[in-house]
Amino acid sequence: VSEYVRAKVIEKGEPIETPPSLSYGFGNAENEVLKAKLLGGTFKNAKVLVQNIIDPNRMPLANIKVKVGDEILLKVDGTNDGIERVLINNYSRDGFLIYLTGILVIVLALVGRFQGIRTALALAISIVIVIQLLVPLIVKGYNALLVVTAISGVIAFSSLIIVTGFNRKTGSATIGILGGVIIASFIIIYADQKLHFTGISSSRTAILTQFTVSEKLDFRNILMAGIIMGLLGTAMDSAVVVASAVREIKNANPKLSTSQLITAGMSVGTDLLGTITNTLVFAYLGLRLILLMTFAGTSIFTGGKLEILSTETISAEMLRILAGSIGLVLTIPITAIISALWDKIFGFLGLIRS
Structure with missing residues (x-):
């Protein structure tokens, strides 16, 4: 043994x-x-x-x-x-991480009560979906970018159903999230043609290419898929807030026109832009502080900014921030429009009118 x-x-x-x-x-x-x-x-x-x-x-x-x-x-x-x-x-290190996970669940339950418990459940289900569905599909050779885009919709919809219930807000937020994710995917695909990524931008990835049991892995697509996954969390935040705002405004004043509802949703969304975009950017920068030091040209590293910016590792992180931010920003108007038009689009079918 x-x-x-x-x-x-x-x-x-x-x-x-x-x-x-x-x-x-x-x-x-x-x-x-x-x-x-x-x-x-x-x-x-x-x-x-x-x-x-x-x-x-x-x-x-x-x-x-x-x-x-x-x-x-x-x-x-x-x-x-x-x-x-x-x-x-x-x-x-696993023992301490397990304890910390337990503390997170307890804090969620104490602060959010039943809603906090549902949030913890949604997070657990999302992790299970990633480990049991997303990763095996990629390992089997399926296109990582397509898999992540599709799974993003599944994660968003299942999480929102658990946290907010099966209603108009959940439907419009999910469509808005998928819209932002798909747009970011097209940007990433186009950027890949211009930036010539290999997907092997770190020593860990290089080692993985030598010892992987599958010859079907496309590390370039996996790199791009990882960028999409980083967008999902913040896109869900902004989409839910905008969808909730439009629904509450419509319930308070049913006589408002579609354009007025879209304007109201956009107004709420633009207030979110500064904080949510900063959240996305600093989440990436926090994970890659050593790369930020590299680009800043400190005495720790040699090489000019042009040379550093042209390395695959740095340019991949820049693409992660820029494409993710564009997808995040566009999630807001998509969600506002879908929320305002929900009754007209789906009402005649009698779908999720609440």
Whole structure:
């Protein structure tokens, strides 16, 4: 059996200097022996010894500095006769993330009460759809951009039904979101022809191309699909607010004309533009702060702005921000128009009039 197991460090030996042959030719690496208790897996509760080499000449992510009480991730190889080999793999980070997820659900329930619980449920279902439907379809070789565009509609509709119910607001918001997503998709497809993306803009992606089990993966399309996914959350926010505003205004004054309802929806939407667009931009910049430092031309990096802007990584992030923002902005008028025309478009069929 070969498995990754969470373990808790219960004892730490004094580090000894590692010979140059084991430390990239340098003699200043340290080799410490850790005693750890396995917290799961086939050999749960077993106590094992594992070597941990700390070498300042390696990249920081390759050095795992631990203390007694820390949880680490071990690769354990063994047979029915017992454990044969144990290697330290990384810090164990999943436990804390699970606790933090629980705190998020509790906060949603305390602040939003029943609505907060429905929000948590909608989020959970969206994650399940991504993991169980979207990712397998892409792995099977389906066009990632088309898959993400279609799944975006499914996620938007299912989430809005859970949070706001099956009504006119849900229908018009979903159509508005899909409209913004589709427009952003066309922009991205056109931009790809101009920017000549390969989709392999990072070391992680390059490694994935070597070890992937599928030869059908189109990393260029996956890159573009990721841009669309980043738009979905903020587009849902703006579409729901605009659709809700139009519905409330129409309910308060049924005599308003279609053009007046569109104007009212646009008025609410334009108030959202500044904050929602900033949310999208800073969400991307926050994830890519190191790239922002690169473009700013700090002393950390060499190369002019023209050279930096022409790299695939930077230009892909710029496209992510620009195409996403355009799709987000256009979601507002599409939602306002659909909301105002809802009764005329769908009323004769008797669909979702509330």
